[in-house]
């Protein structure tokens with residue numbers, strides 16, 4: 001199991017003050033920045049692209065940027081995100097014609113590669129590709145929006161994927177995304193996750209701003 005990572009999803013941040021918001025969550029103890037890219041095609045929402053990633057790097061963000069691509073097709077945006085400073089790039093197998101090729105494409109651009117499983121995507125999609133991955137991201141909500149409730153079947157899925165990762169003997173992270181809160185994170189960690197995305201639970205925490213963020217991230221850790 002890898003050391004625990006808390007990755008605030010900036011989807012729930014105040015976009016008018018994005019640089020400041022990212023500085024504040026990192027100062028509050030966050031480890032990574034989770035960067036949700038939605039294209040109004042693979043998912044109904046429309047968010048941010050490589051220019052915003054690059055702007056965060058220019059602003060001085062040195063923490064890993066964990067790019068979650070909810071775009072279709074996926075391959076043509078990969079080089080742009082690598083150039084913009086992405087550290088990890090994850091994608092949905094449904095959005096790639098050739099999953100193995102997309103994994104290799106991400107790595108050939110110097111980034112770590114992750115595969116994202118929607119709540120109803122069977123874990124067999126990991127067959128033949130697991131050992132090439134740096135990260136498996138399990139969705140515990142349907143992708144597209146922040147602030148949804150954690151789908152309980154994700155716990156059993158976490159256990160099963162944890163088993164497969166352990167059996168592989170590789171240092172592959174197991175990330176969970178959707179509905180993660182301070183009061184369910186212990187149960188999620190016990191099921192095998194080591195990397196936790198949280199958007200609304202952090203950015204909408206009572207008394208938000210620097211102190212609110214530190215309080216909720218501290219409780220999660």
Ligand code: DX5
Pocket residue numbers: 009011012034036068141142143144145146147148177178179180197198199200201
């Ligand atoms: C949903 C995104 C998530 C989302 C999580 O498609 O991938 O990263 O921002 O938000 P919360 O933590 O509010 O469920």
Ligand code: ZN
Pocket residue numbers: 009034035036068177197
């Ligand atoms: Zn995400």
